[in-house]
Amino acid sequence: MIINYLTLSIILFCLGILGVISRRNVFTVFMSIELMLNAANLAFITFARLHVSMDGHVLAMLVIAVAAAEAALALAVVILLHKHKGVLDTNIFSLLKG
Amino acid sequence: MFEHIISSMIFLPIIAGLILLLTPVTKNGARAMALVVSVAVLILGLKLYTGFIGAGGMEFVENYVWFPSLGINYTLGVDGISLFILMAGTVLFPSIFLIFTTKSKGYYANLLIAQGAMAGAVCAGDLMLFYIFWEVMLLPIFFMIGLFGGEGKIAATLKITLYTIAGSLLMLAAIFYLGVAFHNQFGIWSFNIVNMAALKLHGTVAVLAFVGFMLAFAIKIPLFPFHTWLPDAYTEGPAAATFVLSAIMAKIGVYAVIRFVIPIFGAEFTRYALIMAYLGVIGMMYCGFAAIAQKDFKRMLAFSSASHMGIIALGLFCMNIQALTGSLFQIVAHATSTGALFLFAGILEERMQTRKIADLGGIAGRAPVFAMFFAIAMLASVGLPGTSGFIGEFLIILGAIKYNVAIGVLAGTSLIIGVCYMLWMFQRVFFEKSNERTEKFRDLSAAEVLAFLPILVLIIVMGIYPQPFIKKIEPAARIQINTILHNMQVADANALLQGTNLEK
Amino acid sequence: MFAEWLYFGLAALSVLGAIGLILFRHPMNGAMSFVVTLISLAGMYALLSAKLMFAVQLIVYAGAIMSLIVFIIMFLNIQESDLPEEKGRGLYLVGGVVVIAPIAMFLYKIVRTLPGGDTAIVGNGFGEVRNVGMILFKSWLLPFEIISVLLLVALIGAVVVAGKREVGK
């Protein structure tokens, strides 16, 4: 059933949000974002199946590409962060404080 | 070029100003270019003036569709009301470029843009077009005060900008309301001022829209109690910015009341005119009193200018032809006299490096020409007969007496109040003993004399032979007065009707 | 019927993997847990007749991206002491669930309004390399090219950001 796939996508997406807002470890946060991307991908592919159109696949592929790019940059930032501060805490970024 | 004479007068300076900003011109080159452009505009203006018939309607009309879907047109035109404000700016601008020789490129470029935008605001025949020019003309002033102003320039810039923006945003909302109301009533979109007059407005929304317009103009004029930006902006601004603000921009507020508020919000205007008239006369007295307490001559002139604007505004609300014509005449007269005074103040500040009255004294002995010129402008400002200041003030007081005796008598006190602070300032700056600072005061140079001469000649000519000017103003004023009188009759008839209904 | 069971099995795995990702304190454990999710998702794709995406998910995501992440985690040699102290984690989690629940509910309500459809395997080359490729390079050419530029930028960016030698002196 299509609806089950979409429900799963929702559950995974919400877990992703949960991960982002409740964890302070950069890696975990980063992977939670990946999780949300994957949830979106699942939705894309489900819809592709629903409409029997392959545009959803293409979009999912593009999302993976973006995820790859993001991974590359994000990991670079993490390395830098670790080198500088020796911590993996997201709370180290607090330049936005008003 | 001559069929688009108004457009040329608007865009020639704006384009020249932008070119100056974008190209690396030296400051002398910039000044020369600005002078040439403003003289070219002056020639165009004189051509416009001589070609102006003065039958009361719009002349030199240019009309092009701009946004057809919303009925916004590029409409320009002049009538007796706008002509003189346009001309005042046109005549006065070249003298700025003659007088201030040591400023930077941006100074001249901003002035040019301001000149063009003001011409646009005065000639616009479409509400949206007017709004655009209305906002554009603030920008150069913003930069001029912010970049070239005195010590408190940032605060002054913020104050003037926030005040005027607040007012004009309310006006924008009111313009939108008018557009929608017009569409609802007639089924087409239009922002044309002439069409708008046909609009019938009722109820609270109409009053709110009226307030939106009035607030924008009251801030610009400035009417008491919206004047508090003025002393700061006038004092901290560079001389030319103050000159532009006081001599022309404030007048556009008055002009806009006549052009927009009277035809569109006739009923509301007649209903609230008394309050406005009181605000005008209170503003006159209030600022006049504040002026005497000033220790800074530029700030004193600022208050004096605000005080005169109160009288000019009063003339608008007296609802008779004498006061309205007087007001319009006074617009030009005040532009020349106060404009000249601020230019003199600029020269004084530049040469003496001080704005304190107490630091000066005895300048009349050092610089008789300067003192004489200043005295003439000052006397025009206090409304001495034989100078331009008298005619307008006399007509306004006359009209005010007819409208409301109390207001008229209070307006009359401007004769006394003005003279008190002016003479006292004149005494402390020009008379008495000179000190080591004023010993070094250099009298006006030939170029400066040349720049001031047209202004002073205008002051005297307008005082001795004002009829040619009045002849061009009066028909347009009469149209407005007829609108008002018609509205009053309608209001009376309605009141009568309601009265009879109640009796039944 | 088999597909039905398979779906539930994979769904359970993927949710468990995701929960593990959130809960494990050490990122290495989280990453491993996440790989489980990714692989089960690949299974889901297969169930949805997305043959190419099934492969891509396994190779690129579970394979390339995750191994990159795991490599970095190992490269940094993360000790217990490097990990941030997360004292109120439980509280955050509970609060998060409370806050997110309406979102989930909302999304679920929307999803429910969709027409149902069956998920039987579609033939005719649906989701195969050739057909996806045809669409990708015909109607999605411009986005594809833009993505390629994006990847290039990310590559250079990563080199510039991570490659600063002088810092840390």
Next chain:
Amino acid sequence: MEQTAHFYLGLIPLMPLIGAVLIGLMHVTTCRGHRFPDKLYAVLACIGPVLACIMAFQVFTILKTLPVEHRILVHKVFTWFSVGELNISMGFMADPLSSLMILFVTFIGSLIHIYSIGYMADDKTYAKFFGYMNLFLGSMLILVLGDGPVVMFVGWEGVGLCSYLLISYYNEDSSNVLAGNKAFIVNRIGDLGFVLGMAFLFWAIGAQGFDYISLKANAHLLPQATAMLVCLLLFVGATGKSAQIPLYVWLPDAMAGPTPVSALIHAATMVTAGVYMVARFSFLYVTVPDAGEIVAWIGILTALVSAIYGMFQDDIKKVLAYSTVSQLGYMFAGVGVAAYSAGIFHVFTHAFFKALLFLGAGSVIYAMHHEQNIWKMGGLKKKLPVTYLTMLVGALALSGCPPFSGFFSKDEILFSAFASGHKAIWAIGVLVAGMTAYYTFRMIFVVFHGEPHSKSSYDHAHEPPPVMTVPLVLLAIGALLAGFFNLPELFGGHQMVSSWLEPSVLDHHAHAEASTEWMVMGSSVLAFVIGFSIAYVKFAKGAQLPVFTGFAKFAYNKFYIDELYDMLFVQPYKSIGAIIWKDFDPNVTDGPRKAISWLYGAIGDAFRLVQTGYVRVYAIYMVIGLSLISLLISQTLN
């Protein structure tokens, strides 16, 4: 013939004005470099007034040839401004009243100009002085010749301006400038009354034409209350210009200017403008006798008060200044009791003897090297014989000794007051006459008789050059003979001035028995004799600087009126200004703006607390927002 007169009418005020502009331009263009010789300026300055004087004579003679009821010439030069029903022409009008006025204004003005050539000889800004003087005379001529109140107002303000410029002529000294400011501002207060009066008059009857002829024709349409209001407001203007209670305070201070200026202000121009204006508007004042009553009382009280001041002054010019205020009071008493021609006649005679006295005082001051205190002079009779004799003539005329001119004109006013039933005014008038005689001869005796008080300046004193003494002599002849122009029928005269003014002013002719006339005259002469005798007894043999106590001190300090005004008006004005500027404007008017900006700041501060800087927290906010929106929208879905 009439054409020439029209031609002259426009030219008369123009002559001095052209002179002023010419001198002004020459002065301004050359003030930094090589200056024109002073002689050139002197000649230029005198040409204008003299030509104007000749033309005034021409106009007068032309007017005389016309039949009595047609003695009115109007020359409208151009439309000045016209808005709606308001039509103002720059027009000039000659009728018996204005032609008489311009006659002596230009004559005496010319003499003063000539005198100034000598008096101002060593002044640095010679040209400026003459420019102002010419402007002054021109303004006065506009005032007198204007064919309507608005044109009159031009001159009215013009003389105010010139008095300011000339009083503060020595502008390095701030007290002089303050005196000038005072003159201008006090005049402006009066001008406010004038303007308001004009406005009310215009809205009542001005629509058919706002010149004297139309106004006179329509005066009967004016409601009584409006007429009263207009008359009083116009009189406020007159009190400002002619220095009556309560606005007389500027005139004594106006002595700060050069002495010829004082002569010009006091004799020929400016101060007489108020009397002229009331006479000019006689067609209004006759309709409301109550207004006239007020005018008369204010006039006679001013006469009394300033005579009291005059008895205690020690500055020669101040004595004369208060005598002017006092004489002006007489004139207003005259016009107030509707004896307009008597009032104008006193203006006429007063112009001669007051110009004479001021110029004489100028000679004394000139001789004493700008010493003005009478107690430092004394015994100058021998050193300055011409000045002494001419001033004596002036003093006799001023104190109303028969047969000098002042006697006739003053007596006519007193007689009119008595005959029209204003016995109290008459009585005060006689008292003031005695006081006038006292303080005038007190001055004469202290200055010219007795022993010199300051030996050194006495030795240096010498008679001024003929350019100064000739005008003195001419004026002395005038002061002696002017009275005979209006010789009462009692002495076999024909009252030439009164009958000449007949068409212009609406005189109220009071008739009385010859015996009453003799009685009134006799009491005036008696008052003169008493005043003169007291002065003679006290001062003729020389006197020292007196010490004032009690009432005398009070009067010496002018009843502290200046201080009172300062306390009542000037200081409150300044403090209101200071309050507005320092307290009210920043806090009340600017209050809403400040409140709004404070509110923005407060809101900003509140929001700062939320900005923790942690990215995760921002994400939480986002999610919370999303969650709330979801909750909201979920309500609408099933």
